[in-house]
Amino acid sequence: MELVVTDLACARGGVPVLEGVDFTLVAGQALMLRGPNGIGKTTLLRTLAGLQPPLAGSVSAPTESIAYAAHADGLKATLTVTENLTFWARIFGQTDIAPAIEAFDLADLAGRPAQNLSAGQKRRLGLARLLVTGRPIWMLDEPTVSLDAASVAQFGRAVARHLDRGGAALIATHIDLGFEAGVLDVSAFRARPRRIDSFDEAFA
Amino acid sequence: MSSLWEYANPQKFMRTSSVLLPVFAVAAAISLGVGLVWGFFLTPEAENFGSTVKIIYIHVPSAMMAINAWVMMLVTSLIWLVRRHHVSALAARAAAPIGMTMTLIALVTGAIWGEPMWGTYWVWDPRLTSFLILFLFYLGYIALWEAIENPDAAADLTSVLCIVGSVFAVLSRYAVNFWSQGLHQGASLSLDKKENVADVFYIPLLLCIAGFVCLFVALVLLRTRTEIRARRIRAMIARERMA
Amino acid sequence: MIALLQRDLKLAIRAGGGFGLGLAFFLIVVVLVPFGVGSDSGLLAAIAPGILWVGALLACLLSLDRIFALDHEDGSLDLLATAPIPLEGAVAMKAAAHWVTTGLPLTLAAPGLGLLLNLPASGYGWLAASLALGTPALSMIGSFGAALTVGLKRGGLLLSLLVLPLYVPTLIFGAEAVARGIDGRDTGTPLLMLAAITLAATALLPFAAAAAIRINLR
Numbered sequence: 001m002e003l004v005v006t007d008l009a010c011a012r013g014g015v016p017v018l019e020g021v022d023f024t025l026v027a028g029q030a031l032m033l034r035g036p037n038g039i040g041k042t043t044l045l046r047t048l049a050g051l052q053p054p055l056a057g058s059v060s061a062p063t064e065s066i067a068y069a070a071h072a073d074g075l076k077a078t079l080t081v082t083e084n085l086t087f088w089a090r091i092f093g094q095t096d097i098a099p100a101i102e103a104f105d106l107a108d109l110a111g112r113p114a115q116n117l118s119a120g121q122k123r124r125l126g127l128a129r130l131l132v133t134g135r136p137i138w139m140l141d142e143p144t145v146s147l148d149a150a151s152v153a154q155f156g157r158a159v160a161r162h163l164d165r166g167g168a169a170l171i172a173t174h175i176d177l178g179f180e181a182g183v184l185d186v187s188a189f190r191a192r193p194r195r196i197d198s199f200d201e202a203f204a
Numbered sequence: 205m206s207s208l209w210e211y212a213n214p215q216k217f218m219r220t221s222s223v224l225l226p227v228f229a230v231a232a233a234i235s236l237g238v239g240l241v242w243g244f245f246l247t248p249e250a251e252n253f254g255s256t257v258k259i260i261y262i263h264v265p266s267a268m269m270a271i272n273a274w275v276m277m278l279v280t281s282l283i284w285l286v287r288r289h290h291v292s293a294l295a296a297r298a299a300a301p302i303g304m305t306m307t308l309i310a311l312v313t314g315a316i317w318g319e320p321m322w323g324t325y326w327v328w329d330p331r332l333t334s335f336l337i338l339f340l341f342y343l344g345y346i347a348l349w350e351a352i353e354n355p356d357a358a359a360d361l362t363s364v365l366c367i368v369g370s371v372f373a374v375l376s377r378y379a380v381n382f383w384s385q386g387l388h389q390g391a392s393l394s395l396d397k398k399e400n401v402a403d404v405f406y407i408p409l410l411l412c413i414a415g416f417v418c419l420f421v422a423l424v425l426l427r428t429r430t431e432i433r434a435r436r437i438r439a440m441i442a443r444e445r446m447a
Numbered sequence: 448m449i450a451l452l453q454r455d456l457k458l459a460i461r462a463g464g465g466f467g468l469g470l471a472f473f474l475i476v477v478v479l480v481p482f483g484v485g486s487d488s489g490l491l492a493a494i495a496p497g498i499l500w501v502g503a504l505l506a507c508l509l510s511l512d513r514i515f516a517l518d519h520e521d522g523s524l525d526l527l528a529t530a531p532i533p534l535e536g537a538v539a540m541k542a543a544a545h546w547v548t549t550g551l552p553l554t555l556a557a558p559g560l561g562l563l564l565n566l567p568a569s570g571y572g573w574l575a576a577s578l579a580l581g582t583p584a585l586s587m588i589g590s591f592g593a594a595l596t597v598g599l600k601r602g603g604l605l606l607s608l609l610v611l612p613l614y615v616p617t618l619i620f621g622a623e624a625v626a627r628g629i630d631g632r633d634t635g636t637p638l639l640m641l642a643a644i645t646l647a648a649t650a651l652l653p654f655a656a657a658a659a660i661r662i663n664l665r
Contacts, residue, residue: 013354015442049529052665068529072522076454078461083454090450091530129526193443340612344605348595351605360662361595365609368591368655372613375644379616382636383623 001027001062001136003048003168008057009191010040010047016055016191017043023184025137025168030159030179033172035186041172042070044186045139048170067135071142073126077115081106081125084114089132100131103158119146127155131162138162138169144177153178212289214432221425228425232418239411247404259317261409265416267310270338273303273420277345278370281363291428293359294435296366297349298427302420304342311335330380337376341369355435448536451527455544465513469506469549470556476502477560488565495564496574496625502560503553503578504585504614511589512606514545515597515660524597528664534657539649542583542590542656550582566629573628577641581621584645587652588613594656598663617644 002024009019017040025031033041047054049068075084085097101107104124114122123146130138138159144152156177159169163179171177211217243261277296284293314332315325326332348365352358459466480498481491518524518541527537557578558571566574592610596602624637 014356046665051525051528064531066529068525070522070525072520072525074518074521074523074526076458076521076523078458079454083457087450087454088526091527091532093531337612337615340608344609344612347605347608351596351599351602357598357662357665361659364655364659364662365595368652369613372616375616376612376619379619379640382640383619 001065001166001168003059003061003065003137003170005048006058006060008044008047008059009055010043010052011055012040012043018186018189019056019191021057021186021189025170027136027166027168028163030163030169030171030181032181032183033170033186034174034183039186039190041186042141045070045141045170045172049139061137065135066137066139067130067133068139069126069130069141069143071145073122074129075114075122075125078113080111080113081117082110084125085128085132088129092133092135094132094134097132100128103131103161104128105154120148120151123147124151124155127158131158136167138167138171140169140171140173142172144173144175209287209289212283212287212291214291217291218429218432221429225422225425225429228418228422232415232422234415235411235418236415239408239415243405243408243412247408256317256320257405259313260405261412263310263313263317264409265413266306266313267335268413269416269420270303270306270310270335272417273299273306274338274341274370274373276424277303277366281366284359285363285367290359290435291432293363294431295424295428296362297359298431299420299424300342300346300349302423302427304339304346306416306420307335307339307342311339328384330377330384333380333384334377337380338373341373345369355438448532448540451532451537451540452544455541456547459544459548465510466548467552469510470552472509473502473506473553473556474560476505477563480564492565492567495561495566496570496629497622498564499557499561499566499574500577500581500618500622500625503550503557503582504618506553507549507582507585507589508607508610508614510545510549511593511610512596512603514541514590514593516593516602519597519663524660525664528661534660535653538590538594538656538660539587539653542586542649542653545590546583546586550578550586554578554582569631570625570629573625573634577621577624577638580638580641580645581617584617584641584648585614587645587648588617591652591656591659594659594663597660617641620644 003026004024005021008021009016010021011017021044023031033044035041043052045068046052048059049066050059051068074088076087079087081101082097085100089095089097089100101110104127106121106125106128109117109121109125114125117125123143127140127143130140144155147155152175156179159171159177160179162169169181171181211220240261244258247258249255249257277299280292280296280299283289284296311332314335318327318332319325345362345365348362349358352361477498480494480502484490484494515524518527528534530537554575557574558566561571561574589610592606592613595609596606599605620637620640624634624641627634627637
């Protein structure tokens, strides 16, 4: 299980933002994506998750190995915590949601509709969804938004446990999650503006 | 040997079209000018139609171009989806408003002609209805182009709409035929069977059709050039913002 | 994929799901028409097939933008696009859920509303049959339109503009089948055409819609 990214370039809204991205992520490893706002961390994660095609370069990973979690959690307000998790588990061909409920301490909330959860609780439910996908490589975009200190620690433990079991994670965050992780500074890959001398170059 | 696809290169397209544009524009002006003057002033009045028949010099060519423009959009959309040539997508975008205008001209001239012929400006006749539906397709297609900011995504989505829309447009044509038998005469013009239109009207009509074809090509070239320039400006602005 | 169908149905019947709104809208359209055209029962009977079909079509249109927009907002669509089930299948399931929550109730309610419009007795069976055959096509075509406009902030009006021309053949054959049934003429052709449109739309449009969603997500 290995994610190899080679000379990747990606664009947002048709404008190149990152180029020459090169790194390898192996089982048991976590990488933190760093860089100022708007540098293209989300674009990179979406490209790696296969939601948008790269401009150039290649991403190689085992098929169906990537679980993507963004700012929006994919939760339905009128469904209960259990129903939300069961749905995503079934979509990803899994059956058991108990470990996810336990890992994020959701047992007390299991019967509540998602609309009655606080922002932090919702976030925990959204992250619990990662566990029910059964996929080894997690791609997380600012996963700790609206989590309190205790929940951040809890989340850190869940990721650490995932790494121990041979998983891997790529996380765009500025917070220290309490486990050992490499850092990938995205600003190094910022796409250089090219001179536009001919009409061709207007068409990336 | 040079390949046709070379013209899909924006720079090559700009060079070639700058030569072709005046040629087609002049050809359109000459053939339309001669055809219309000949048709309006130098042909006799048809015995059962009176002078109103002369509107065919605008009505028939515009109706033909209304359909041809959609076919051209379908072809260029397919080329964009398969070969990702930007010029192709932009040509489809450029052709849409022209096709819509042609449809509108065909509808309006048809209504003007319909009043003395059938005693009414509008009937829900299969041909008229089909053109009205075609007009709606153009409207939706253009609106989708305008609504999406990312130009590549807009090109992709409008291409998909154009393909699906073409299937439904053909289906609508048959559905409408099934739904109502109309007043409109059948197609009265084809190259091998010209007996439907008397010879005196035939040659100026052909001239007008040629004129409309040249006008269409000239307008598409002009608008495609504008679109390419707009894209270049967009890219330059984006570069400024990054630097 | 069944899980997706079940979830969408569950969401539709829970609070705020919009189940029944289409039906209520259909009722209002049918009630408003006599106020507009007069209460002459002969006239109403003559236009009843068309009004019922147009009403069903508009009621269907009303709920189209919910098909993907809500899932797009809360991120579900991103997750579905990366899920092991094919996006084409997800689109088909969501269209099916839309049909079960709008097309099916409309089909069942239409004969009752036909009563309000003096629909001749011989028309009820044909009305139900034509709606049952035609409304799945409305949901499927609508899903395609919704997929095209899913990324747009206020895509509702554009969605209607894109979808209405695509609805023309279905409407023509649907209303024609009922009108012919009432006159005792042969209804085979329009009903077969409706079935053909529904089957072809179900077979092909999920691919176009899934392609449109992928484009809109990137």
